[in-house]
Amino acid sequence: MDYSIENIHTIEAKWQKVWEEAKVFKATIDAKKKKYYVLEMFPYPSGKIHMGHVRNYTIADVIARVKMMQGFNVLHPMGYDAFGQPAENAAIKRKVDPAEWTYSCIDQMRTELKHMGFSYDWDRELATCDPEYYRWNQWIFLKMYEKGLAYKKASSVNWCPSCDTTLANEEVINGECWRCKSEVKQKELDQWYLKITAYSEKLLEDLKQLTNWPSRVVAMQENWIGKSFGVEINFKVKGSDDIIKVFTTRADTIFGATYVVLAPEHPLVKKLIAGSKEESKIKTFIEKVANESKSLRMSGDKRKEGMSIGRTAINPVNNEEIPIYIADYVLMEYGTGAIMAVPTHDQRDFSFAKDHQLPLRIVISDPKNPAQRAEDMKAAYEDEGVLINSAQFNGLNNKKAIEEIGKWMSATPAPWSGETSPKMKDFWRGETAIGKVTIHWRLRDWLISRQRYWGTPIPFIYCPKCGTVPVPEDQLPVALPKNIQITGQGGSPLNYVSEFVNVKCPKCNAAAKRETDTMATFFDSSWYFLRFCSPTNDKKIFDQADAKYWMPVDQYIGGIEHAILHLLYSRFFTKFFKDLGMIDFDEPFTRLLTQGMVLKDGEVMSKSRGNTVDPDEIIKKYGTDSLRLFILFAAPPEDQLEWNDNAIDGSWRFLNRVWNLTQKRYRFVEDKILADQMDQEDKDLERERNLTIKKVTEDIADGFKFNTAISSLMILMNRLDKYKGEESNSTKQAILNRTIKSIVLLLAPFTPHICEELWQKIGSKEKSVANVSWPSFDATAIKQDLIQVVVQVNGKLRGKFDVAVDISEAQLKEMILADVTIQKFLAGQPIKKFIYIPGKIANLVV
């Protein structure tokens, strides 16, 4: 090639060095400037960065650089979510220290990130495995404990036998461990929990503030929190004082309840079957269900299994005696762990009832089949209808009945209570009402304990005399011991470190034991955006003035896979900090962008599929700028991106054209354009230059449409190839120069290295193009004298007319009607209607 970017790698290295040494991207509080905090979800430091990272960070980098050129005080930090299992797995496999391994990965990752030329303030870099970071995890944990939001509870927990640890509900995907995919079992353990449910209502309510989040993320959070309105109904066990509480959202079907089903692990079951002759048979069944993995138990097509426990319950609305069953399709974790079964109007109950020959009673009449008999039903009727067989509620629409019956139940004493009105004062403990209108949440408290080494130690000490004692604040951090044995077996490695475990009680100085559980790593990432505001503060978790200036994050960018967990936890922590009076906002992330996945051959690029493309290889061949440009140009940020080995050639070619054009045609002349020397070609180019500035600026502002912004720059380049601009004419040269300058500036956020180099070559004085103001456009240069009007006959394109901007409708009509071609299509028919949208289109209806 005759001209080509000579040694792209030298140029890229040169500018990366300049940025670093001059601290071009250092963020400092400046009350006079408007701040802009752009943040990408920080990576787990696995060592090498992949295309997903490149896409995520490139999108963020363009935003940061544009905002900087537009005069904002930009905070754009980077760090590492550095605790977690891979470090321990590496320790087991390669006999290396997890800390050493992690830090070497971080070093490699940092090098790669720097080679991408991202505009980070490297002085704010942080790693969550740094004791100076995780001491604040411990501080938060203690504060939560103080406020009753951290507690310990014995409970059946999700247990991953392969990772030998507990998992949060959120980490169990289809009954499998989210990380290693092995089947999750249930295990009884004493565990630390965070009371995220204390914020259920707030977490749900404040979703309304998040108008600049993708609606599907909001919807996913809403579903996850899962608020449902219903009634808790009391069924009394016959021949006992025990009450079975049942939760239902379908109180309208209560008169059709023909049996009650308890979850096999329901605490009442053991009591109710004690001494019965079926006891051992029932216990065998319960055990079988308990050992079944959740994935099997929940698989949709599995036959519902269960059995009678030989007892009956009283339906409080009609005093009817109905059998009590246990079945695997009722879950202890949801509602009250017990249901009333209405086989006629719930398909699961219907199948179960058919299998066990249980009675059916229709209570909602199907308007299409009002005479249907229960014994003829082939499936449950789950749609709307009018109540029948429901005493005083007969004839009511069932939707309306849900509300009516709920109200009635709360105000009516149960038949066994011997009361004439329910004891409202202690009506819940007294159990004298039929039921109670109530709200159930799907959201569970957050299981935070992990039997792992590579995480933040939970700062508690167990003293035989004083009990559970928090580690005093001045003794933080509770540091992880070094040089320990990690085998991957037998629970937490910390159990075997006696200097760590055996301590003195902070209260009474007696011999005591230290907590060996560490925190789930989602804890670390739930507040790092605040730490970035004051990354080196060793007195406080963050400085309130720093947070007040920088927070909330203006633009957060990351993968959709974090739509629920990470974002929900971060929102929870933010609300907690607000309640502590440390911050004054409700939501941490004002705008959220979830970037699409990177695909290869139609499939998600992943190591397990073996279809990855190594960014490093691409950079070696084309340089970072070409890679960045391709990724931004190939698809809008939120859409999936199909990787194409060929298409990146296009990016490389385009950058070379910009490069060559600048080298060949830029001349140092005075930036002076004499209007009387401009011919039509000059005016057109000036107009297109201004239009491009407008388009690029608006595309970026309006939903980060980088792909179309880049395409409009390509169009201007194509246009410039045809522009003759002679050297002898200084006005023409000045116009050409201006256009080149505009292209370089507009392109700079996308491909910063090449643009820095070109900007320097065309004589800039600034240290970096990032310090130059974003170009502005001249609205008068965009105006035209002539515009093209498209003419349609009956909605079909039939001609184009160049007319004066201010042409009147009548003038235009006359002109169109005089046209021979148009006349041909009118074929002499009368014009019924003439529609003219000024400057765009005219439609003749005949």
Add this chain to the structure above:
RNA sequence: GGGCAAGUGGUGGAAUGGCAUACACGCAGGACUUAAAAUCCUGUGGCCGUAAGGCUGUGAGGGUUCGACUCCCUCCUUGCCCACCA
């Protein structure tokens, strides 16, 4: 089963009531070259036609409108998320 996206040339995509396929990739032809690469130029939805031109065309069907890729209804397909949730 519930929720949310999306469906446009050979490919990535553009147009969000007003010229469908911008821009790019790929492909074909040409220029340059001993040749190739690179670069540059031209063409490129389908059908009919030598051409001018015409017809047709945005998953399928219907509707609203002077005008629909765009809005409404029904359906199909794909992707993602949730789910024996009572």
